[in-house]
Amino acid sequence: KQEVTQIPAALSVPEGENLVLNCSFTDSAIYNLQWFRQDPGKGLTSLLLIQSSQREQTSGRLNASLDKSSGRSTLYIAASQPGDSATYLCAVHPWMEYGNKLVFGAGTILRVKS
Amino acid sequence: DGGITQSPKYLFRKEGQNVTLSCEQNLNHDAMYWYRQDPGQGLRLIYYSQIVNDFQKGDIAEGYSVSREKKESFPLTVTSAQKNPTAFYLCASSGQGANEQFFGPGTRLTVL
Numbered sequence: 001k002q003e004v005t006q007i008p009a010a011l012s013v014p015e016g017e018n019l020v021l022n023c024s025f026t027d028s029a030i031y032n033l034q035w036f037r038q039d040p041g042k043g044l045t046s047l048l049l050i051q052s053s054q055r056e057q058t059s060g061r062l063n064a065s066l067d068k069s070s071g072r073s074t075l076y077i078a079a080s081q082p083g084d085s086a087t088y089l090c091a092v093h094p095w096m097e098y099g100n101k102l103v104f105g106a107g108t109i110l111r112v113k114s
Numbered sequence: 115d116g117g118i119t120q121s122p123k124y125l126f127r128k129e130g131q132n133v134t135l136s137c138e139q140n141l142n143h144d145a146m147y148w149y150r151q152d153p154g155q156g157l158r159l160i161y162y163s164q165i166v167n168d169f170q171k172g173d174i175a176e177g178y179s180v181s182r183e184k185k186e187s188f189p190l191t192v193t194s195a196q197k198n199p200t201a202f203y204l205c206a207s208s209g210q211g212a213n214e215q216f217f218g219p220g221t222r223l224t225v226l
Binding site: 004034036041042043044045046049089091100101102103104105106107 | 120155156162210215219
């Protein structure tokens with residue numbers, strides 16, 4: 001059964017710092033991996049989707065990498081800002097699952113201090 | 115504006131009551147999903163539907179029911195059989211296949 005783990009559970013950094021959030025999954029047979037952002041009491045906002053054939057995706061200050069063979073993904077945030085404070089979730093779509101079923105990690109709570 | 119709407123934003127249920135959460139999308143997506151989120155945990159899949167008039171149980175379907183009579187709508191009923199329904203409920207949609215999922219703003223359900 002696919003399991004997704006995110007480390008650290010919480011992170012507090014000063015404004016301007018570059019940071020890395022980690023996501024690991026137990027089964028490398030996946031279609032894709034998706035990173036989300038969630039603000040308190042809100043829904044999820046999709047940040048980046050990496051297909052299994054891709055190594056990385058970039059959007060603005062965000063860069064996500066995927067190493068499928070080792071079961072790892074990282075989300076790199078450059079020059080962090082207080083507005084980046086949120087919970088970041090990663091999710092994988094397991095291979096050979098009927099339907100677009102995602103398996104989620106518990107998230108990393110990020111606080112960027114001004 | 116294209117997107118997913120959920121209503122109500124907050125919902126309170128008395129013991130023994132059934133309540134229905136609404137989810138509507140105008141993204142022309144075939145697939146829709148319901149997730150439950152508890153504090154400190156990842157999202158867990160309740161039900162999903164790949165096409166109108168078809169739906170499948172997710173990992174925690176007991177005590178819940180759904181219908182998919184229209185492409186745009188996927189309501190979730192939390193029945194009295196669900197013993198611990200207090201949670202944040204999120205609806206999502208996507209195109210067919212392994213596509214990006216998009217989420218609504220959520221409904222917070224509290225049992226009084």
